[in-house]
Amino acid sequence: MKTNQAKKRESSQQYKVIEEAELLPFLLKNMKKNSRNSVKSILTRGQVFVDGRSITKHNYKLHVGQQVEILSNKTALNESMITGLTILYEDDAIIVIDKEAGLLSMAAKNKDEKTAFSEVSSYVKKQNPKDRVFIVHRLDRDTSGVLLFAKSEEVKMKLQDNWEEMAKERIYTALVEGNVKREKGTVKSWLKETRTFKVYSNPTDNGGQLAITHFRKVRHNQRYTLLEIELETGRKNQIRVHMEEIGHPVVGDKKYGSSVNPLKRLGLHATSITIVHPVTAEVMKFETEIPSAFINKAL
Structure with a gap:
C-alpha cells in the first residue's frame, strides 16, 4: 500500500480540515452532491486519503490542518492493492478482504512468504504500530475471495465461538x-x-x-x-x-x-459472506465479483 503521496494525483479532490471532526461527517459536509450511501462507499473502497494515508474508518478523528483527498475510483483501485489482496471493508472491529488465489491465509512454512495475515497485519501497523489483527476463518491457498479478520482477540472469539449464528x-x-x-x-x-x-x-x-x-x-x-x-x-x-x-x-x-x-x-x-457484526449486531453482506475466467469456461 502506498502511504506517502507527495503530490496531488490526477482526478482527485482535496479539502483542508479547519476544525476537528470525524471523517464520515466531514465528507458528508464537503461532498453535498453525493448521497450518504455514495460517500460511505467511497470511504469503504479506500478512495479517501488523510495526509497521504489511506483511511477507511468512518469515525477516524481529523485534526485542524490535515489534508483530505478523495481519489477517483480507478485511481483508488490502483493504490488500494496490498500484495495478493484488496481491502473490501474496515472499521474498528473487523477488516474484510478479497484474497487472491495462491496466497496462504496464514502460517506459511517459509517465514519470509507473504500471507493474507502478514499483509493485513502490516497494513494496520502502518496506521498504528500497536494495532493487531486476528484471522477469523481461512481459505485454502488456491481459493480466492472473501476473508474476514478481527481487530481484537475479543472480537475474534465472539465470531469464532458463535460462528454458526x-x-x-x-x-x-x-x-x-x-x-x-x-x-x-x-x-x-x-x-x-x-x-x-x-x-x-x-x-x-x-x-x-x-x-x-x-x-x-x-x-x-x-x-x-x-x-x-x-x-x-x-x-x-x-x-x-x-x-x-x-x-x-x-x-x-x-x-x-x-x-x-x-x-x-x-x-x-x-x-460472499453475510455476518452479524460482532459489535453493532448489524447484518452485513460482503461480496466480490466472480472471476471472469470461471464464467467464460462455462459458456
Missing part, C-alpha cells in the same frame, strides 16, 4: 468438471481427515464432522459447470470433497479427483 450465509462459486445434470441439490456426509491430510467423506457417522453443502447450477456446457454453492457447515476442504463425491470435482483440484486445470488455479472462489 454469526455467519448467516456463505456463498462460493465453483467451476467443476462435466455437465452437472441436477439444477440444484444438497450433499450431506461426515468428513474425516487422515494422517496424510486428505479428507474423506462417509454417508453415515464415522466419528468425523457432519458437513452439509447446497449447490445450484448457474450455467454449463458439456465440459464444465458453474455452480453457486452455499455452505451450511464449514469443514476443511468441504466443497472440494463433496464435489468429488457427486462426480464433478472442482477443476484444478488434483487432490480431489480433477484431471484438468483450464484456469491454471483451483476453480473455487468465496463469493
